[in-house]
Structures are given as structure tokens and as C-alpha cells.
Amino acid sequence: MxxxxxxxxxxxxxxxxxxxxxxxxxxxxxxxxxxxxxxxxxxxxxxxxxxxxxxxxxxxxxxxxxxxxxxxxxxxxxxxxxxxxxxxxxxxxxxRPVPHLLGRRFEHGVADCYTLFRDAYHLCGIDLPDFKRTEGWWLRGENLYLKNLSATGFHQIPPSEARAGDVIIRQPFPGADPCHAMILLDDNMVLHHDHAGHLSRREPYRMAYMKQTHSIWRHELCSSLDLRGISADISARSH
The missing domain is CATH 3.40.140.10 (Cytidine Deaminase, domain 2)
Incomplete structure (x- = not known):
């Protein structure tokens, strides 16, 4: 070094x-x-x-x-x-040589919402561990997101204090665990990859997503999170 x-x-x-x-x-x-x-x-x-x-x-x-x-x-x-x-x-x-953040095809456990979240944070300067997830974990009470966020340096914050770089956890299915992650970006946009048939994308944090929001989380090293890593990758993918 x-x-x-x-x-x-x-x-x-x-x-x-x-x-x-x-x-x-x-x-x-x-x-x-x-x-x-x-x-x-x-x-x-x-x-x-x-x-x-x-x-x-x-x-x-x-x-x-x-x-x-x-x-x-x-x-x-x-x-x-x-x-x-x-x-x-x-x-x-x-x-790491991760794929571009936008336009990924969904494959649970390989290229899903946590993969995108982890890769985006990596490009911005914070490394997160991977964790094993099998199909249907959100219906078995495993609460993988909530357990792993707490264990890897995240803490929950009030929605009124949310800022770019924070992680939004959604509960898209009634009765299921909170099982979808989105990264909040500037201008009320979010980066996420929700399910098979949808490519990873950046879009507005719209009302439907707000109603499904379970909690918002911030990493203890948030001051080290440089969101230019995300914008640079999106710029490269767009050209």
C-alpha cells in the first residue's frame, strides 16, 4: 500500500x-x-x-x-x-468490478435489491457484507433486512430527518416482512430493484412507495458515503 x-x-x-x-x-x-x-x-x-x-x-x-x-x-x-x-x-x-447500477435483470440472491444496495454503497465508499437469502424469506418471519441492518452499522432514523444516502425499507406485501430496500438520492429520487420483470432503476420516491415505507436507516459511517460514486456510474451507464 x-x-x-x-x-x-x-x-x-x-x-x-x-x-x-x-x-x-x-x-x-x-x-x-x-x-x-x-x-x-x-x-x-x-x-x-x-x-x-x-x-x-x-x-x-x-x-x-x-x-x-x-x-x-x-x-x-x-x-x-x-x-x-x-x-x-x-x-x-x-x-470490485460490479455491473452498472441501472438496467440490471432481477435474480433473487444474485442480482436483487440487496445486491444493488450493497454495490451502490461499495461504489460510494462503504463496504457491506453479503448474506444468504433464499426464496420466500419474507414470508417466514426471518426479517433479514432488519436484523442485518442493525448488525452492520445502521440505525433507524425518523422519516422527517431522511437525507440522500439513507436506506428506505419497504413492506410491499401486506402481512410480509419488510423486504425491499431503496437508496434515497437527491431531488426525492430513489435507486432500487424491486422484483423479477423490472430492471434496476432510478425513479421518484412516489406516494405509493411512501405508503409502503416501513423504516429509514442511516449507516454509522454516513460521513464517508460519497454519492458521487452513484451519479458517476449512472452517467457512465447513460452514455
């Missing part, structure tokens, strides 16, 4: 490198025409790195205080399918 941070501090432009087998830094020249704000690794450097071993991650720095992946970064990360490591503000963050 120290080697990566020192490399990042070696230039006022974005520096870039490839990580070999998760243990070795292979520095690359930034050939982007605007290196102060973007980076590009040449094909020659990538091929040369592959001759040294398996490329397992892409590394670059942000000289500006933006510790999340940009839209351009996310577009390229999804294309490479690799973890991307980012040095910014003297810290190193490692981002």
Missing part, C-alpha cells in the same frame, strides 16, 4: 499502473491527452505487464479530492471486468 501511495504522490497528474498477481506494481505511462483528470494505459504497456504475470487489478490516482471512480473509470472498469484500485487523499480504495 505504501508503494502505491508514494507512486500516486510522485506526480500532479493521474498516475496509473497494473497490479500483477495482487502483489506487484507494474507502473505504466499515462498516455491520456488530459492526464490531470484522466488516464489511459497503452496497449504496449498492458501487453508488457501480461508478460510479467496475470494482471489482477488496475491502479490509478486522483490528484483532486474525489475518492470514487469517475464515470469514465466505471465505463472502463466494467469493460475490463477487473478490480480497480484508487489512491486519493492519501488513502487506497479497492473497487
Amino acid at each position: 505504501q508503494e502505491l501511495l508514494e507512486y500516486a504522490d510522485s506526480s500532479q497528474d493521474e498516475v496509473c499502473a497494473l497490479i500483477i498477481e495482487d502483489t506487484r506494481l507494474y507502473p505504466c505511462r499515462n498516455v491520456h491527452p488530459d492526464p490531470a483528470h484522466h488516464f489511459r494505459i497503452s496497449d504496449a504497456d498492458w501487453l508488457a505487464a501480461e508478460e510479467e504475470g496475470e494482471v489482477t487489478a488496475v491502479f490509478h490516482s486522483h490528484p483532486q479530492p474525489v475518492p470514487v471512480l469517475s464515470g469514465a473509470d466505471r465505463a472502463m472498469q466494467v469493460m475490463t471486468g477487473l478490480p480497480w484500485w484508487l489512491a486519493c487523499n492519501g488513502e487506497l480504495r479497492k473497487f
Whole structure:
């Protein structure tokens, strides 16, 4: 980690490198025409790195205080399918190669509302654990959301205090457990993925959703939640 941070501090432009087998830094020249704000690794450097071993991650720095992946970064990360490591503000963050947040097809336990919630928080700087969920858990009194939120650093807040980044838990079926999560965004929008047949999407927090709202939750590290991670990904997906 120290080697990566020192490399990042070696230039006022974005520096870039490839990580070999998760243990070795292979520095690359930034050939982007605007290196102060973007980076590009040449094909020659990538091929040369592959001759040294398996490329397992892409590394670059942000000289500006933006510790999340940009839209351009996310577009390229999804294309490479690799973890991307980012040095910014003297810290190193490692981002999993999650799919774009919008337009996902629903598959319970694999690509569902918790997957979207967890991936969105990851892109914004907070890592949450995954948990096993089987079909119909919301009808068996398992209360997976309420139990896991409390166990992973969330606390319930009054609806009147809700702000962007908070998690809304809905009870969409009468008699069922609260079983659907949405992330509240700016301008009273929500990001969510509700059930099979619907793609993950961003839409207004409309009255029907408000009536189904069971509770609203905030993470103890909410000050570390950088919602630019979500907006950058949405921008990349929209282009």
C-alpha cells in the first residue's frame, strides 16, 4: 500500500499502473491527452505487464479530492471486468468490478435489491457484507433486512430527518416482512430493484412507495458515503 501511495504522490497528474498477481506494481505511462483528470494505459504497456504475470487489478490516482471512480473509470472498469484500485487523499480504495447500477435483470440472491444496495454503497465508499437469502424469506418471519441492518452499522432514523444516502425499507406485501430496500438520492429520487420483470432503476420516491415505507436507516459511517460514486456510474451507464 505504501508503494502505491508514494507512486500516486510522485506526480500532479493521474498516475496509473497494473497490479500483477495482487502483489506487484507494474507502473505504466499515462498516455491520456488530459492526464490531470484522466488516464489511459497503452496497449504496449498492458501487453508488457501480461508478460510479467496475470494482471489482477488496475491502479490509478486522483490528484483532486474525489475518492470514487469517475464515470469514465466505471465505463472502463466494467469493460475490463477487473478490480480497480484508487489512491486519493492519501488513502487506497479497492473497487470490485460490479455491473452498472441501472438496467440490471432481477435474480433473487444474485442480482436483487440487496445486491444493488450493497454495490451502490461499495461504489460510494462503504463496504457491506453479503448474506444468504433464499426464496420466500419474507414470508417466514426471518426479517433479514432488519436484523442485518442493525448488525452492520445502521440505525433507524425518523422519516422527517431522511437525507440522500439513507436506506428506505419497504413492506410491499401486506402481512410480509419488510423486504425491499431503496437508496434515497437527491431531488426525492430513489435507486432500487424491486422484483423479477423490472430492471434496476432510478425513479421518484412516489406516494405509493411512501405508503409502503416501513423504516429509514442511516449507516454509522454516513460521513464517508460519497454519492458521487452513484451519479458517476449512472452517467457512465447513460452514455
